[in-house]
Amino acid sequence: MEQIDLGNISNSTKLDxxxxxxxxxxxxLLQTELTLAIKEIYRLKNQQLTDExxxxxxxxxxxxxxxxxxxxxxxxxxxxxxxxxxxxxPKPRTKLPSDRYPxxxxxxxxxxxxxxxxxxxxxxxxxxSGMTEESEQLTVIPKKYEIxxxxxxxxxxxxxxxxxxxxxxxxxxxxxxxxxxxxxxVVASKYCDLIPxxxxxxxxxxGGLIDLPPQSLIELTHGFADFVKVSYxxxxxxxxxxxxINADETPHKMLEGSATKSWYLWGFSTPTLCFLEAHDTxxxxxxxxxxxxxxxxxxxxxxxxxxxxxxxxxxxxxLKNQKPLIQNANCNAHARRYFxxxxxxxxxxxxxxxxxxxxxxxxxxxxxxxxxQVLKFxxxxxxxxxxxxxxxxxxxxxxxxxxxxxxxLNYFLQNYQGLTLFLSDPxxxxxxxxxxxxxxxxxxxxxxWYGTHSERGAETASILFSIIETCKLxxxxxxxxxxxxxxxxxxGKNPYxxxxxxxxxxx
Numbered sequence: 224m225e226q227i228d229l230g231n232i233s234n235s236t237k238l239d240x241x242x243x244x245x246x247x248x249x250x251x252l253l254q255t256e257l258t259l260a261i262k263e264i265y266r267l268k269n270q271q272l273t274d275e276x277x278x279x280x281x282x283x284x285x286x287x288x289x290x291x292x293x294x295x296x297x298x299x300x301x302x303x304x305x306x307x308x309x310x311x312x313p314k315p316r317t318k319l320p321s322d323r324y325p326x327x328x329x330x331x332x333x334x335x336x337x338x339x340x341x342x343x344x345x346x347x348x349x350x351x352s353g354m355t356e357e358s359e360q361l362t363v364i365p366k367k368y369e370i371x372x373x374x375x376x377x378x379x380x381x382x383x384x385x386x387x388x389x390x391x392x393x394x395x396x397x398x399x400x401x402x403x404x405x406x407x408x409v410v411a412s413k414y415c416d417l418i419p420x421x422x423x424x425x426x427x428x429x430g431g432l433i434d435l436p437p438q439s440l441i442e443l444t445h446g447f448a449d450f451v452k453v454s455y456x457x458x459x460x461x462x463x464x465x466x467x468i469n470a471d472e473t474p475h476k477m478l479e480g481s482a483t484k485s486w487y488l489w490g491f492s493t494p495t496l497c498f499l500e501a502h503d504t505x506x507x508x509x510x511x512x513x514x515x516x517x518x519x520x521x522x523x524x525x526x527x528x529x530x531x532x533x534x535x536x537x538x539x540x541x542l543k544n545q546k547p548l549i550q551n552a553n554c555n556a557h558a559r560r561y562f563x564x565x566x567x568x569x570x571x572x573x574x575x576x577x578x579x580x581x582x583x584x585x586x587x588x589x590x591x592x593x594x595x596q597v598l599k600f601x602x603x604x605x606x607x608x609x610x611x612x613x614x615x616x617x618x619x620x621x622x623x624x625x626x627x628x629x630x631x632l633n634y635f636l637q638n639y640q641g642l643t644l645f646l647s648d649p650x651x652x653x654x655x656x657x658x659x660x661x662x663x664x665x666x667x668x669x670x671x672w673y674g675t676h677s678e679r680g681a682e683t684a685s686i687l688f689s690i691i692e693t694c695k696l697x698x699x700x701x702x703x704x705x706x707x708x709x710x711x712x713x714x715g716k717n718p719y720x721x722x723x724x725x726x727x728x729x730x
Contacts, residue, residue, distance in 0.1 A: 320361045327361075368432045371402060393713040396446040403713075406443045407705050413444060414687040415701045417664060419672045441680075448683040453718040454708060455498075455686045458693055461720060462491050462498045463517040467552075467650045469493070469658035470510060470524045473666055475501055475681065476674025486681060488688075489513075490662050495722040497661045497692040501681035507532035514549060515540055521648065523552045523655050526638055553641030555579070556654035561631035569628040574614060575635075578607040586653050594649035601646045608643050611635065661692045694721040 321329055340349050375389040395403045412418045418426070424435045448455075462468060468491055475486040483503040491498045491513055502509050507529030514522065514537040524530040531551065538548045562575040582604045589600035615632045622629035635642070645651040665688055675681045694701040699721045712718060719727070 320359045324361070329359075366430055368427070368430060395450050395709055395713070396443065399443070399446070401439070401443055403709055404706075406447050407702065407709065409440050409443050410447050410687060411691075411702045411705060414664075414668075414684070415691045417668045417671065422671075444687065445679055445683050448686040450712065451690060451705070451708060451718075452686055453712070454720060455689055457718060457720050458496050458689055459498045461496045461722075462493055463513070463519075465493045465496070466518060467493070467521045467523065467648075467652075468514075468517065468519045469652070469655055470513075470522055470530060471655060471658045471662060472505060472509075472527075472529075473662045474669075475665070475684075476669065477503070477678075477681065478674045478676050480675075480677035480680075488662065488665055488681075488685065490658055492658050492661055492696075494657070495693070495696055496720065497689055497696060499661075499665075499685045499689045499692070501685045505529060507536075509533075511536040519549055520547050521550050521552050521644070521651055523554070523652060523658070525554050525557050525655060526634070526641075550644060551641045552644040552651050553638045554655035555582070555642055555645075556656050558631075558635050558638065558642055561634045565627040565631060571618065572628065572631065575611055575631075578611050582607050583653070597649040598647075601649075605643075605646055608639075608646070612639055661696075664688060664692065690721070697721045697725045699725050 320327070341347065342349055373391065375391070377386055377388045379386040391397075395406050399406070401409075409420075409423065412423050413420060420437045420440050423440065424437050427435045470489070470491050472487045472489045475488040477484050477486045481503060486501055486503050487505050487509075489500050489502060489509050491500075500509070510522075510530055510533035514533055522530060522534060534549045534551055541548055559576070559579045562572040562579075566572040566576060585600045585604050589597045592600070612635075615636050619629065619632045619636065622632070645653050665684070675684060690705070691701045694704050704721050704724055707724065708718070
């Protein structure tokens with residue numbers, strides 16, 4: 224019997240005199256003809272082939288046909304960049320969830336046919352080709368609550384004089400009926416996600432955990448704050464050791480437990496550390512106590528008189544001890560805001576807003592640059608400040624006292640030295656916005672839980688907000704940090720700050 228070359232037949236069938244468009248239009252007819260041809264050829268060549276074997280061979284050739292019709296025509300592994308032709312950049316493809324979130328585990332599910340399908344061309348039952356088509360979807364597993372029952376064996380002596388029980392593992396709160404994981408979840412939910420305890424209880428009830436006592440959960444936050452206070456102290460020491468410190472304060476309501484209802488949360492920070500402390504006063508004594516024992520040389524603040532008082536008190540002591548004096552650097556965002564508010568009634572304010580627009584544009588370009596390059600950008604800002612100063616001095620006599628626009632001019636001129644101090648020092652920021660953002664979580668939180676019910680609650684808020692806001696400054700997941708810190712402290716390891724934790728993760 225004459226030997227038939229299947230490769231030549233299939234190739235001539237697919238390509239002889241037909242374009243790709245013609246092949247696509249005749250796809251159904253070709254598949255039917257190819258199916259019959261392959262079956263006949265293999266029966267002639269080898270009578271011993273079973274129907275299953277023939278179907279397998281058929282599926283392989285049909286797959287080849289599909290790739291010829293619909294696959295990429297080029298066989299290049301990577302296309303070289305065409306530097307001569309300028310084409311529009313390709314539209315970015317939509318990322319799969321596994322590409323977008325590489326740290327999330329992937330669970331595979333097989334989606335089978337309800338029944339084996341038939342061929343549209345010949346009506347035969349299809350067989351599994353071994354190929355698959357995949358798609359992805361992001362899902363969520365609702366929070367699940369479990370009770371962990373700890374079973375500890377007891378060993379006794381044959382003399383009946385001694386019996387010993389396996390010791391409990393170390394815990395964040397010894398003897399608590401809540402696990403360490405539960406404690407961290409409550410803390411992170413309130414102080415990171417800003418979920419009030421009462422709402423946490425309601426959410427737990429919807430998840431099947433009924434009648435969770437809110438007061439018990441509040442006690443958990445106090446116990447955890449005491450447990451991680453060592454890390455809080457490290458943050459404080461780091462801030463006090465810094466040359467440049469940002470400072471700000473915001474009201475904190477004491478609902479009960481103190482004779483003073485109006486407390487304040489004071490914030491002191493650096494680019495990588497945030498230290499918060501609650502006090503029952505807005506007196507500058509709070510800031511002076513901080514500065515007296517610090518290495519601060521420049522304090523970045525708004526023009527609150529309490530900070531001026533604190534700097535004066537600290538400088539008196541520094542003169543005695545022959546230490547560098549502290550300078551006040553003021554916030555340009557505040558100065559700009561003074562001009563922004565009256566802009567609708569005073570068109571003259573637009574001049575200052577335009578100058579600040581140019582200044583902040585240069586400041587944005589300087590971000591991430593080495594110190595010498597930062598100073599070059601800031602040297603370009605100087606002319607804008609000088610133009611504003613000259614204009615303000617000329618305009619000031621034209622407006623009466625307590626006039627809004629006059630207040631803006633006066634604010635700028637009186638604080639000109641502090642507003643421009645950053646021009647000659649690359650470590651000093653242009654404004655105090657970074658510190659104000661660190662107080663934002665507390666400001667948002669107090670609108671939901673209103674305040675604290677005890678001085679201990681104020682201390683707990685200070686400790687936990689400090690740690691979590693420091694995590695955010697260092698792009699550290701607060702939940703991950705709290706979990707690792709607790710495990711390491713329980714294991715007897717030394718405490719650390721979020722910035723130190725970040726550096727350890729890179730090693």
